[in-house]
Amino acid sequence: MMTFQLSNTVIFILAWRNLWRNHRRTLIMLSAITVGVWAMIFMTALMRGMVDDMLLNGIRNLPGEVQIHHLQFLDDPGINNSITAPDAKLLKALQSPEVKAWTTRVRVPAVISSERDSRGITLLGVEPGREVQLGFDISSIIEGRFLTGNNDSGLVIGAKLAERLETRLGKRVVVMSQDPDNNIADRGFRVVGIYKAKMDSLEELNIYAGLTTVQKLLKLEDKVSEIAITGKDYRHVENWFSTIKLVAGQTVQTLPWYEIDKYLGSMLAMMDGFVLVWIIVIFLALSFGLVNTLVMAVFERTREIGLMQALGMRPNMILYQILVESFFLLSIGLLIGNALAIGTILPLQDGIDISVVAKGMEMMGSSSILYPALKLNDVLLANIIVITLGLLTSFLPAWHAASFDPVEALGKD
Amino acid sequence: MTSIVCKDLCKTFQQGDEVITGLDNVSITIEKGDFVCLSGPSGSGKTTLLNAMGGLDTPDSGEITIGRVRIDKLGKAALADIRLHNIGFVFQAYNLIPVLTARENVEFVMQVSGLDAEERSKRSYKILREVGLEGMENRRPAHLSGGQQQRVAVARAIVSQPTLVLADEPTANLDSVTSSQLMDLFVELNQHHNITFIIATHDLRVMKYAKRLIKMEDGKIISDEKQ
Numbered sequence: 104m105m106t107f108q109l110s111n112t113v114i115f116i117l118a119w120r121n122l123w124r125n126h127r128r129t130l131i132m133l134s135a136i137t138v139g140v141w142a143m144i145f146m147t148a149l150m151r152g153m154v155d156d157m158l159l160n161g162i163r164n165l166p167g168e169v170q171i172h173h174l175q176f177l178d179d180p181g182i183n184n185s186i187t188a189p190d191a192k193l194l195k196a197l198q199s200p201e202v203k204a205w206t207t208r209v210r211v212p213a214v215i216s217s218e219r220d221s222r223g224i225t226l227l228g229v230e231p232g233r234e235v236q237l238g239f240d241i242s243s244i245i246e247g248r249f250l251t252g253n254n255d256s257g258l259v260i261g262a263k264l265a266e267r268l269e270t271r272l273g274k275r276v277v278v279m280s281q282d283p284d285n286n287i288a289d290r291g292f293r294v295v296g297i298y299k300a301k302m303d304s305l306e307e308l309n310i311y312a313g314l315t316t317v318q319k320l321l322k323l324e325d326k327v328s329e330i331a332i333t334g335k336d337y338r339h340v341e342n343w344f345s346t347i348k349l350v351a352g353q354t355v356q357t358l359p360w361y362e363i364d365k366y367l368g369s370m371l372a373m374m375d376g377f378v379l380v381w382i383i384v385i386f387l388a389l390s391f392g393l394v395n396t397l398v399m400a401v402f403e404r405t406r407e408i409g410l411m412q413a414l415g416m417r418p419n420m421i422l423y424q425i426l427v428e429s430f431f432l433l434s435i436g437l438l439i440g441n442a443l444a445i446g447t448i449l450p451l452q453d454g455i456d457i458s459v460v461a462k463g464m465e466m467m468g469s470s471s472i473l474y475p476a477l478k479l480n481d482v483l484l485a486n487i488i489v490i491t492l493g494l495l496t497s498f499l500p501a502w503h504a505a506s507f508d509p510v511e512a513l514g515k516d
Numbered sequence: 517m518t519s520i521v522c523k524d525l526c527k528t529f530q531q532g533d534e535v536i537t538g539l540d541n542v543s544i545t546i547e548k549g550d551f552v553c554l555s556g557p558s559g560s561g562k563t564t565l566l567n568a569m570g571g572l573d574t575p576d577s578g579e580i581t582i583g584r585v586r587i588d589k590l591g592k593a594a595l596a597d598i599r600l601h602n603i604g605f606v607f608q609a610y611n612l613i614p615v616l617t618a619r620e621n622v623e624f625v626m627q628v629s630g631l632d633a634e635e636r637s638k639r640s641y642k643i644l645r646e647v648g649l650e651g652m653e654n655r656r657p658a659h660l661s662g663g664q665q666q667r668v669a670v671a672r673a674i675v676s677q678p679t680l681v682l683a684d685e686p687t688a689n690l691d692s693v694t695s696s697q698l699m700d701l702f703v704e705l706n707q708h709h710n711i712t713f714i715i716a717t718h719d720l721r722v723m724k725y726a727k728r729l730i731k732m733e734d735g736k737i738i739s740d741e742k743q
């Protein structure tokens with residue numbers, strides 16, 4: 104009895120030669136696959152680049168690639184979960200050349216009231232000089248000034264918040280929170296500066312006051328909510344993160360940015376979903392062409408498929424032969440598509456100027472230069488999807504060919 | 517020893533509202549090593565009978581036994597295996613796979629049945645020489661004449677030494693010289709390899725070669741004589 108050999112060379116010879124029988128159709132389909140695969144990888148790299156950029160801006164909005172908090176602070180960011188300012192040992196570690204800048208902050212939930220309205224916000228007590236070193240962008244102050252020292256009694260609020268509170272530069276507002284004994288602590292501030300942020304939500308959320316001023320208001324003495332530290336490159340936090348964590352000790356929580364910000368983290372997860380959908384949508388468009396190509400090929404070869412069956416080729420070998428042909432087609436398309444995608448992305452590593460369309464993008468927290476980010480996982484995903492789904496789709500025409508009746512097929516003219 | 521036994525074969529075709537008789541109670545026994553011609557007017561059922569005997573088509577009723585195997589109730593894959601290992605086919609037209617060379621066409625059946633490359637190539641060169649196609653081994657069908665293509669088909673039909681060769685109007689597209697060369701080849705193979713031949717034909721010159729001549733009409737055997 105015949106054994107069904109997957110390695111039977113005649114299958115491969117037939118599949119390969121049949122593929123090139125109708126040059127034009129094969130070349131058209133190849134170009135479609137190539138362009139499709141290119142679009143999958145290239146656009147994914149652009150989207151990844153955009154998200155990278157948004158993340159970077161997200162980090163800049165409240166700088167500190169590594170932050171030290173009270174163990175419970177992230178779950179309950181209240182006044183009671185404060186920590187002491189850096190001790191001598193930590194101060195020494197912070198001198199490391201890897202550390203670009205660091206600062207301490209008080210960060211508490213509070214309520215701000217103007218004569219018109221009141222809102223829940225986050226009150227930040229900051230060290231203005233260090234905050235600027237860490238990345239606070241002075242040019243984002245569109246009216247008035249930034250804080251000048253830890254004892255500054257002024258308040259800097261976002262433009263959006265000012266609009267909501269119907270207040271403006273020079274007006275007085277009241278900020279109200281709780282001290283560690285659960286007593287109401289409140290204080291009047293004069294608005295000395297108004298800033299603009301990339302994201303409206305941040306503009307409405309964060310207000311800045313001098314560190315010492317806030318510590319006094321909340322009876323915190325010299326305690327702080329967080330110590331924020333920035334290195335030279337947010338992508339390579341690992342290099343110095345562990346040292347800081349070790350020195351900071353077990354009594355506090357030391358985390359890199361990507362574990363602190365749930366929003367930024369979820370953006371990455373959402374992006375993964377996005378990439379998958381994008382790749383599948385392109386594949387669906389391709390699959391129509393693929394099925395059509397194979398259906399045509401099978402139709403044109405009805406008689407010789409009948410002949411092969413008549414001569415004793417089993418139906419499953421006919422099926423396999425069409426699948427191999429489809430596999431060749433997909434593989435060549437993938438090969439060229441990958442090369443093309445990588446070949447077009449690499450020269451763009453220095454960034455693409457998208458300032459023409461950047462106005463709209465700014466709202467999403469993106470800047471006007473886009474750096475495509477080619478990720479191995481995305482490339483693998485595109486390749487795996489095209490091959491597996493492509494073969495699955497080819498099953499239909501292949502099955503059709505295998506189910507021919509040899510006598511009928513031979514009789515077709 | 518018998519090669520094929522057919523008992524009470526019936527086959528009808530539905531064409532629109534019309535029921536067409538293909539085979540009407542055909543019973544026939546063919547001995548091993550025989551050289552049989554099936555003749556009869558167009559539409560008399562020659563092709564239908566050949567297809568049934570070759571396991572290409574299943575009859576509506578009746579029994580077909582090749583060697584010791586009942587084939588009338590077998591499934592597609594099993595029939596494919598029977599054809600692959602026992603029967604050589606020569607069809608009237610469209611016999612070759614266009615993307616394969618003459619030699620590859622000849623090797624096709626052996627390759628599907630998994631014979632090793634060395635043996636295949638030895639046999640295919642030898643058989644192509646026997647059918648007079650030496651030097652044309654690497655031509656594709658498009659570059660061979662009708663007669664040469666038909667000889668490649670014959671070479672393929674006999675190369676794996678089947679017990680039975682079924683040929684449906686093998687000379688229909690050939691001139692008389694080529695026809696008689698082909699028939700001489702059949703006779704020689706029949707004598708030297710004891711291969712059973714069953715040939716459906718209209719061609720009187722072909723019928724002269726037959727050891728046994730069967731005439732059909734309206735799906736029935738109307739005469740059956742040894743000569």
Ligand SMILES: Nc1ncnc2c1ncn2[C@@H]1O[C@H](COP(=O)(O)OP(=O)(O)OP(=O)(O)O)[C@@H](O)[C@H]1O
Pocket residue numbers: 529530531536537538556557558559560561562563564565
């Ligand atoms: N697939 C089919 N569908 C409908 N009718 C068919 C089919 N195949 C054969 N027939 C009919 O069955 C009868 C027998 O046909 P068959 O092909 O066996 O005749 P034949 O003797 O081979 O004729 P020819 O000498 O023209 O090749 C004919 O009337 C034919 O029209």
Ligand SMILES: [Mg+2]
Pocket residue numbers: 562563564684716
């Ligand atoms: Mg016929």
